[in-house]
Amino acid sequence: VRELEKKFSGKHIVVIANRKIIKKAGRNNAVKRQKRPYSRTVTAVHSGILDDLVCPIEVVAKRTRVRSDCSKLVKVYLDPKEQANVEHKVDTFSAVYKRLTGKEVAFE
Numbered sequence: 001v002r003e004l005e006k007k008f009s010g011k012h013i014v015v016i017a018n019r020k021i022i023k024k025a026g027r028n029n030a031v032k033r034q035k036r037p038y039s040r041t042v043t044a045v046h047s048g049i050l051d052d053l054v055c056p057i058e059v060v061a062k063r064t065r066v067r068s069d070c071s072k073l074v075k076v077y078l079d080p081k082e083q084a085n086v087e088h089k090v091d092t093f094s095a096v097y098k099r100l101t102g103k104e105v106a107f108e
Contacts, residue, residue, distance in 0.1 A: 049100055074106070
């Protein structure tokens with residue numbers, strides 16, 4: 001990723017794996033189906049996208065904050081040792097995550 005950023009003159013590069021979400025088995029789609037693996041759930045896919053997004057840095061904690069107008073904000077706490085290296089990319093990370101999942105995220 002760093003080499004690609006050097007090649008494209010300082011633009012932010014993000015590599016994300018291709019993941020698939022399978023619907024929850026309901027009354028209409030439960031015909032002869034196997035159990036849905038956890039890796040195909042919405043929660044696991046969104047968590048995987050977040051891990052891919054901040055790739056070299058580890059996510060230490062996640063908190064969901066519900067505002068008074070019932071909108072949700074996910075606060076993501078990154079590893080404080082590595083946070084200085086990614087401080088300039090935080091806005092890009094939150095914009096990409098919002099575009100892919102529809103959830104607002106704030107990195108701290």
